[in-house]
Amino acid sequence: MTQAPLDPATASPQARLDIRNLRGSRIREVSNAGLHLADVLPFWFGESDQVTPAFVRRAAADALDRGATFYTHNLGIPRLRDALAQYVSRLHGATAADQVVVTSAGVNALMLAAQLVIGPGDRAVAVTPLWPNVIEIPKILGATVETVSLAFGAAGWTLDVEQLLAALTPGTRALIVNSPNNPTGWVMPRDAQQVVLDHCRRHGIWILADEVYERLWFGDGPSAPSFLDVATRDERVICVNSFSKSWLMTGWRLGWMVLPTSLLGDLGKLIEYNTSCAPSFVQEAGVAAVTDGEPFVRELIVDLRTSRDHLVAALSTLPGVEVHAPHGAMYVFFRVDEAGDSLAFCKRMVRDARVGLAPGSAFGDDGEGFVRWCYACKPDRLDEGVRRFRAALAR
DSSP states (O other), X not given: OOOOOOOTTTSOOOOOHHHHTSOOOHHHHHHHHHTTSTTOEEOSSSSOSSOOOHHHHHHHHHHHHTTXXXXXXXXXXXXXXXXXXXXXXXXXXXXXXXXXXXXXXXXXXXXXXXXXXXXXXXXXXXXXXXXXXXXXXXXXXXXXXXXXXXXXXXTEEEXXXXXXXXXXXXXXXXXXXXXXXXXXXXXXXXXXXXXXXXXXXXHTOEEEEEOTTTTSBOSSSSSOOOGGGTXXXXXXXXXXXXXXXXXXXXXXXXXXXXXXXXXXXXXXXXXXXXXXXXXXXXXXXXXXXXXXXXXXXXXXXXXXXXXXXXXXXXXXXXXXXXXXXXXXXXXXXXXXXXXXXXXXXXXXXXXXXXXEOEEGGGGOGGGTTEEEEEOOSOHHHHHHHXXXXXXXXXX
16 A cells, blocks of 8 residues: 655655665764763774874964964865875875865765765765775765675685676776775785776776775885876876874864866865865864874884784684784774674673774674774773673673
């Protein structure tokens, strides 16, 4: 029997259906269950327990003292676009300032990139498990998202490239790939990037590359393999980055994009209708980060490697836990026998053990049975977390 339409005069106001169908953040669901509790160790969010370095904070304070509180250009202040172009060029080859755009956070850059090239009825493909924000953004725009899952085994997390290529059929609008990956720490090798890029070129498929963790990796060289290493700057590739991770600026909400110059006019309009511009004094902090921040980033990577190895070694001793060292990012994404319902498991951990973890199901159905632990903190903090976690597993 067909349901009668709602009477707009009496029905409760509702968001449109695409928005109502979005999945809520299960990471937030767990954190909301624990934020009011005393003595919780919060490993659930992707941020360090350390504050933004002093030289970055000082640059913002100096800018405020100079009165840098006015609107700026939609695409970013020239000083920051120039600094970012030099920074990207050092890592990935020649990149001009007019190929770089400043955004109000990395996630804002992801939304803008999607708004540029994805629309209602389009089909996007994403490599999962994946940070839920990235999966849900195309759905906000009325697109559908199909997923290709990483596999978990003796070698850690790996991608079947042929499976991905098979999913990237003609007519697919965009591929969304996050490498180094949140939550798994998987890194797409450069040879795989080349194969995927060649396939997408043949079929006119956009690549939206979320590379916010590119500096947080444990291989050779100053950054993880990037699509910027294999793509020209004038093709269907948009690389998104952020100041949040490499310079511990999560609360500053500052990011950037590298993209074809042919998109700048339309992107400027989108930024105007989204945020207008990133705050001027925050952009000045970004200039300091990319100009003077290399010693800090190198030290951060050393600290993260130490914490990663410490946590993986400790978790490996626990019964019912399967864990492998990630190649990048700041998370260990590990299987727990008791976490068949990972959301319920993480709520129990925060309630009974005061350990705040992110449920694997937050990152897609293929993350169920896994738990994400952010290790961007000192080893003694990790030790206390593992001690509580071990005790809770034994109950």
